[in-house]
Amino acid sequence: MSKDDQILEEFTSKEYEHGWTVDIDSDQAPKGLNEDIIRFISAKKEEPQWLLDWRLDAFRVWSKMQEPHWANVTFPSINYQDIIYYSAPKQKVQSKSLDEVDPELLETFKKLGISLEEQKRLTGVAVDAVIDSVSVATTFKDKLGELGIIFCSFSEAVKEHPELVKKYLGSVVPVSDNYYAALNSAVFSDGSFCYIPKGVRCPMELSTYFRINAANTGQFERTLIVAEDNSYVSYLEGCTAPMRDENQLHAAVVEIYVKADAEVKYSTVQNWYPGDKNGKGGIYNLVTKRGICAGNNAKLSWTQVETGSAVTWKYPSCILKGDNSSGEFYSVAVTNNYQQADTGTKMIHIGRNTKSRIVSKGVSAGYSQNSYRGQVYVMKRATGARNFSQCDSLLMGNKCGAHTFPYIDIENKSSMVEHEATTSKIGEDQIFYCTQRGIDEESAVALIVNGYCKEVLNQLPMEFAVEAQKLLALTLEGSVG
Amino acid sequence: MSNASKPDNQIDQLSKKFDQFETMLNGSKGSIHETRKAAIAHFLKNGFPTSKNEEYKYTDLDKAVSKTIDFSLEPNASEFGASELEFGKIKDLDAYELVFVNGQYQTEQSSVPNLDGVIITDFKEALSSDSDVIKNHYSKYASFEKDELVALNTGFSINGSVIRIKKNQTIDKPIVLRYINSVVNDQTQNHPRNLIVAEESSSASVIEIYGDVGDHVSFTNEVTEIVIAENSQLDHYKLQLNSNKAFYTGTTQVMQASSSRFRSYTFTVAGSIIRNNLNVDQDGEGCETHMYGLYLLNGNSHVDNHTTVDHKKPNSYSNELYKGILDDKSKGVFNGKIYVRPEAQKTNAFQSNKNILLTVNAIVNSKPLLEIWADDVKCSHGCTTGQLDEEALFYMQARGLSKDSARSLLLYAFATEVLETVEIEPVKAYLEKIISDRLH
Numbered sequence: 001m002s003k004d005d006q007i008l009e010e011f012t013s014k015e016y017e018h019g020w021t022v023d024i025d026s027d028q029a030p031k032g033l034n035e036d037i038i039r040f041i042s043a044k045k046e047e048p049q050w051l052l053d054w055r056l057d058a059f060r061v062w063s064k065m066q067e068p069h070w071a072n073v074t075f076p077s078i079n080y081q082d083i084i085y086y087s088a089p090k091q092k093v094q095s096k097s098l099d100e101v102d103p104e105l106l107e108t109f110k111k112l113g114i115s116l117e118e119q120k121r122l123t124g125v126a127v128d129a130v131i132d133s134v135s136v137a138t139t140f141k142d143k144l145g146e147l148g149i150i151f152c153s154f155s156e157a158v159k160e161h162p163e164l165v166k167k168y169l170g171s172v173v174p175v176s177d178n179y180y181a182a183l184n185s186a187v188f189s190d191g192s193f194c195y196i197p198k199g200v201r202c203p204m205e206l207s208t209y210f211r212i213n214a215a216n217t218g219q220f221e222r223t224l225i226v227a228e229d230n231s232y233v234s235y236l237e238g239c240t241a242p243m244r245d246e247n248q249l250h251a252a253v254v255e256i257y258v259k260a261d262a263e264v265k266y267s268t269v270q271n272w273y274p275g276d277k278n279g280k281g282g283i284y285n286l287v288t289k290r291g292i293c294a295g296n297n298a299k300l301s302w303t304q305v306e307t308g309s310a311v312t313w314k315y316p317s318c319i320l321k322g323d324n325s326s327g328e329f330y331s332v333a334v335t336n337n338y339q340q341a342d343t344g345t346k347m348i349h350i351g352r353n354t355k356s357r358i359v360s361k362g363v364s365a366g367y368s369q370n371s372y373r374g375q376v377y378v379m380k381r382a383t384g385a386r387n388f389s390q391c392d393s394l395l396m397g398n399k400c401g402a403h404t405f406p407y408i409d410i411e412n413k414s415s416m417v418e419h420e421a422t423t424s425k426i427g428e429d430q431i432f433y434c435t436q437r438g439i440d441e442e443s444a445v446a447l448i449v450n451g452y453c454k455e456v457l458n459q460l461p462m463e464f465a466v467e468a469q470k471l472l473a474l475t476l477e478g479s480v481g
Numbered sequence: 482m483s484n485a486s487k488p489d490n491q492i493d494q495l496s497k498k499f500d501q502f503e504t505m506l507n508g509s510k511g512s513i514h515e516t517r518k519a520a521i522a523h524f525l526k527n528g529f530p531t532s533k534n535e536e537y538k539y540t541d542l543d544k545a546v547s548k549t550i551d552f553s554l555e556p557n558a559s560e561f562g563a564s565e566l567e568f569g570k571i572k573d574l575d576a577y578e579l580v581f582v583n584g585q586y587q588t589e590q591s592s593v594p595n596l597d598g599v600i601i602t603d604f605k606e607a608l609s610s611d612s613d614v615i616k617n618h619y620s621k622y623a624s625f626e627k628d629e630l631v632a633l634n635t636g637f638s639i640n641g642s643v644i645r646i647k648k649n650q651t652i653d654k655p656i657v658l659r660y661i662n663s664v665v666n667d668q669t670q671n672h673p674r675n676l677i678v679a680e681e682s683s684s685a686s687v688i689e690i691y692g693d694v695g696d697h698v699s700f701t702n703e704v705t706e707i708v709i710a711e712n713s714q715l716d717h718y719k720l721q722l723n724s725n726k727a728f729y730t731g732t733t734q735v736m737q738a739s740s741s742r743f744r745s746y747t748f749t750v751a752g753s754i755i756r757n758n759l760n761v762d763q764d765g766e767g768c769e770t771h772m773y774g775l776y777l778l779n780g781n782s783h784v785d786n787h788t789t790v791d792h793k794k795p796n797s798y799s800n801e802l803y804k805g806i807l808d809d810k811s812k813g814v815f816n817g818k819i820y821v822r823p824e825a826q827k828t829n830a831f832q833s834n835k836n837i838l839l840t841v842n843a844i845v846n847s848k849p850l851l852e853i854w855a856d857d858v859k860c861s862h863g864c865t866t867g868q869l870d871e872e873a874l875f876y877m878q879a880r881g882l883s884k885d886s887a888r889s890l891l892l893y894a895f896a897t898e899v900l901e902t903v904e905i906e907p908v909k910a911y912l913e914k915i916i917s918d919r920l921h
Contacts, residue, residue: 070535380841395856398823408847410866413838419849419864425856 029086035059038186041086045155045189048162058175058185065179071342072371072403075284075311078249085187085220144202149233150195151206154222157193164195168226172255172292172319180251180313181288184220188253191221196231196262205461207236223254227262229295234265236464250309252287260295260322267460269468271308279338279367282310289316293325293351301328302345303459305468310339315373317346320354320382327356330456334472335368335400344374344405349382349415358389361453363472365396371403378415385415393423394452396445446473494552496525499636506639511608513619513638520625521636527629539814539846540785542630542730545754550700550728554668565663566590569692569722574907576688577601578657584640584671598650599685604641604674614645614678622706623734628758630730634672634704641674641703644687646713652685655905660703662727665695675705679713679741686716686905693724698753703731709741711765718908719757721749722915725780732758739765739794746903747774748912749784750919759788763825766794774803775899777919778811778843785814792825801832804899806892806920807843814846819860821853828855832862837869837895889920896920 029040038059042052067077144151150161157165175185192208208223227233237254250272258264266289275282285308291300302316318327329345347356356376364370372391393402404421426448434444450457450469457465499521506514532541561582579601580590586603593601600614607615625632642658662669677687693699701723709715723729729752735743749755761770776784790799805813815834836845849862869891877887896916903909 393851393853395853395858398826398854398856400856401852401854403853404849404851404862406847406849406864408845408849408864408866410836410838410845410847413841413843413868415838416867417865419847420861421849421851421863422859422861423851423853424859 028084031084032081033059033083033085033187037085041187041189044086045158047155047158050166051158054170054175055186058182059187061176062179062182062186065176065182067179071313071373072369072405073311073313073340073342075340078284080183083249086189147200147203148197149200149202150193152193154188154191154193154224157224161193161195164226165193165224168224168255168257170255172257172290173253173288178288180286181253184222184251184253184288188220188222191223191252193223194225194233194235196227196233198228199230200228201231202233205234205236207238219248219250219252221252223252225254225256225264225266227256227258227264229259230261231259232263234461235267236461237266237268238270238464238467248283250283250285250287252289254287254289254316256291256300258291258293258295258298258300258325261297262295263299263301264291265301265303266291266316267303267464269305269307269460269464269471270312271471273310274308274337274339275310277337279310282339283308284311284313285309286311286313289314290319291317291327292319293322293327293354296322296324296351298322298325300326301330301459303330303456304332304343305456305460305464305471306331306333306341306343307471309341312339312341312343314343315345317348318356319348319350320356321350323351324353325351326354329356329358329360330459331360332363332453332456332468332472333360333370333372334363335365335370337366337368339366339368341369342371342373344372346375347377347387349376349378349385349387351382353384353386354382355386357387358391359455360389360391361456362391362393362402363396363449363452364393364400364402367399369401369403371405372421373405375407375409376417376419377407377409378412378417380411382412383414385412385417387415387417389419391419391421392452393421394449395423395425449473491547491550491552492525492528495521495633498552502637502639512611512616513608516620517636517638520620520632523625524629524632524636527632530629536787536816539812540754540756540783542754542756546700546728549698549753550670551668552670554670561587561663565661565694568661568694569659569690569720571657571690571907571911573910574655574657574905576655576657578659579603579642580659580661581640581673582661583663583669584660584673586640598647598683599652599656600643600645600647601656602643604643604676605639607643608639612643614643614676618676618678618706618708620706622708622736622762623704623732628732630702630756630758631704631732634674634702634732637672638674638704640671642676644675644677644685646677646679646683646685648680648683650680650683652683655686655688655908657688657690659690660692660701662693662699662701663695664693664697664699664724664726666697668698668700670700671702673701673703675703677705677707677715677717679707679709679715681710682712683710684714686718688718688720688905688908690720690722691729692722693727696724696726698726698728699723700728701730703729705731705733707733707735707743709735709737709743711738712740713738714742716744716746716904718746718903719748720908720912721747721752721755723752723755725751725753725782727752728754730754730756730758733760735759735761737761737763737765737768737770740767741765742769742771744771745773747772747786749774749776749778750915751778751780752782752784755782755784757784757786759786761788761790761799763790763792763794763797763799766796768794768797770797770799771902772799772801772803773899773902775896776803776805776813777896777916778805778813779808779919780811781809782811783814784812785816787816789818789820790830791820791822792828792830793822794824795826795828797825797828799830802899802902803834804895805834805836805845806839806895807836807845808839810840810842812844812846815864816848816850817862818850818852819862821855821858821860823854826855826857828858828860830858830860834862834864835895836866837892838866839868889917892920893917
């Protein structure tokens with residue numbers, strides 16, 4: 001196809017849409033990491049002593065750990081002393097309503113396309129927006145408060161609900177879990193906290209927007225979601241970052257604690273800056289996400305659409321501890337240019353009759369490398385466990401790679417575990433079928449890819465699904481197989 | 482075990498053993514001795530692979546071997562009875578055969594006529610006659626730098642077989658290589674080395690048989706290098722009839738040229754620790770590779786099958802089917818890798834691993850990997866682990882079959898998918914008998 005080069009050219013010259021920076025005066029910590037920096041962060045946030053101790057503990061554990069290198073990604077080693085670990089937009093008093101929020105901040109969100117007012121009025125989505133570590137405004141708080149739902153920034157939760165934070169912090173992802181989780185535990189600056197009381201069904205989708213703004217700052221958020229017995233919540237997370245030449249580190253931790261009969265849905269659309277067409281710059285997204293189905297009949301579902309980041313290292317996992325609990329993982333990972341993604345999940349079956357389902361769709365184009373890495377572990381006592389995994393990869397062009405690394409460890413005879421994976425390209429006959437019917441080649445690719453990812457996109461809440469579809473088409477524009 | 486040995490002693494023992502081996506070779510070291518020395522140096526430096534090595538994550542050979550194997554033992558008696566010499570002989574199979582007991586070539590038992598189309602010799606003889614096959618192919622494919630077990634074998638390579646199938650020849654009978662460990666009196670250790678070269682447009686079948694006679698522990702570390710030239714076809718069987726005390730590690734390294742076909746069959750029925758590495762390099766266009774495996778385990782058996790297919794050129798095909806039935810406290814490990822290099826467009830590669838667990842103590846670790854850099858390909862893998870279908874069992878019981886016979890019938894049917902790919906009738910019948918005896 002002669003058109004290929006031309007289209008590819010067109011596509012690769014496509015600039016990152018969200019690449020701009022806004023000058024907001026920010027309050028920064030000096031570069032580097034040591035116990036004093038941690039004390040500085042803790043003091044800035046007016047944290048209680050127990051949390052400072054917890055951070056210091058994490059720092060000591062981290063200092064003894066080695067950076068992991070097993071993932072199928074390569075990037076220059078990170079100098080952890082060359083990062084600013086705390087950067088807060090300057091703001092004197094905590095704002096009570098949107099009107100009091102710095103107008104420049106609001107402008108930032110407008111550019112992102114998530115005007116808070118708009119969102120508040122039109123979509124009924126409660127947004128907790130996080131720019132560079134500090135949560136600036138949380139909408140719909142009062143409305144949620146009536147139901148007893150707590151949805152606030154992490155630092156606020158530390159002040160107002162210390163007993164809850166203390167009880168659940170680190171209960172799913174312990175300090176010593178892995179290198180990046182330990183780092184996060186030591187220096188996390190802010191994040192979201194969400195608590196759904198017993199028997200409450202959260203009436204709206206809760207949403208957080210992450211955005212890395214100041215140059216040279218790593219972002220370390222911490223999200224903690226606790227769903228009490230028989231409750232329900234759907235939680236959305238979206239991320240963007242402006243264009244920066246140097247790679248920025250993002251090492252977040254998400255913990256989800258699901259009790260008996262409760263259900264949590266966690267959806268992410270991630271489009272951090274992926275670097276330019278030569279693989280320069282971009283975000284290192286090294287994230288630990290894990291949830292536990294602690295009670296019987298608990299349900300946890302992860303949905304992710306990963307289109308951004310130069311390097312992604314992310315394995316949202318489910319610990320299925322309660323009997324009859326179930327875990328789901330739906331993922332679309334799209335990589336282009338020099339992006340590298342190593343993502344997947346872990347399903348750990350501990351309780352009886354636990355079920356898990358994994359659907360992973362990878363699309364690689366350009367010079368990118370896309371890997372699925374997942375584990376299904378059925379423990380001895382997990383009688384009647386059931387798993388189904390499906391990992392499909394789509395390749396566009398012959399410079400990219402698609403890799404599958406599934407680990408299937410079964411220690412129980414009554415379990416049924418199935419794994420399937422396929423790799424292929426878009427069929428010429430499929431494209432021909434579309435072009436013959438007057439759909440141009442580019443739209444045909446978008447159409448086919450969207451159809452290919454549909455199983456996952458269908459899991460997303462409506463607002464996100466639209467955005468995700470747009471992102472997919474955008475990321476793959478022109479990369480006709 | 483005669484004397485308890487500490488873990489680090491294994492290396493010392495093998496180091497001394499190599500010195501002895503060199504003395505024994507005396508003047509007849511042959512052209513390959515420099516390779517041996519380099520290989521053993523590599524092994525002594527690194528030792529047996531431990532579970533920290535990702536490739537040996539589920540099979541810690543260092544731990545297993547250090548507990549059980551005493552490498553300081555001298556090779557035992559050279560007199561063997563019929564039980565050793567006849568073990569593993571397949572009834573009604575008309576074949577050319579090389580027989581080895583404890584690594585020693587048994588001239589009397591072997592039947593290698595002088596043929597035009599094929600040269601079949603034991604490794605020692607090929608070395609002393611300075612054969613071109615060894616010169617051109619020995620240690621060219623199985624790299625001792627990449628695997629410690631290959632290094633250990635290369636260091637001690639003296640016993641084994643060299644087969645050269647000449648251009649345009651089709652060999653009328655299968656070639657059997659039978660390696661028997663006599664462990665009646667004490668442990669034994671062997672390092673068989675095979676080299677199979679199929680020249681252009683030739684065709685042959687080679688059957689390797691491994692077994693133990695006696696109640697002691699055996700240690701076999703085998704390496705087979707296979708070269709398949711253009712338009713040639715080779716079928717390669719491995720029948721592992723070892724005892725439940727056997728330690729067996731084997732590497733089969735295959736190099737395929739354009740339009741060649743390679744079929745591999747691996748049957749494992751017992752063993753304390755069995756580790757099979759099967760690596761196929763498709764270095765030409767239009768290659769075809771089939772890999773079949775069946776493992777039936779009970780007791781504390783541990784079987785680890787690692788396979789790799791590397792598609793380097795366009796228009797090739799590979800298909801893999803490994804099945805396992807695990808009883809008692811046995812453990813089955815499967816690791817299959819498919820690489821499709823950027824150049825290897827239009828590749829079709831399929832891989833499947835299916836397991837049945839019969840008890841709560843049996844364990845399966847399966848890791849099917851795909852690494853693909855070319856876009857115009859069709860690749861898939863599948864992996865299932867489960868138990869017998871309750872409904873199928875009930876269906877048969879409702880029609881008057883006892884639960885046991887219904888169960889063995891279903892298991893037999895499960896195994897048949899692999900079994901029926903065997904084309905040599907007497908081999909198939911022989912395996913059928915072993916399997917049905919085990920399942921009833």
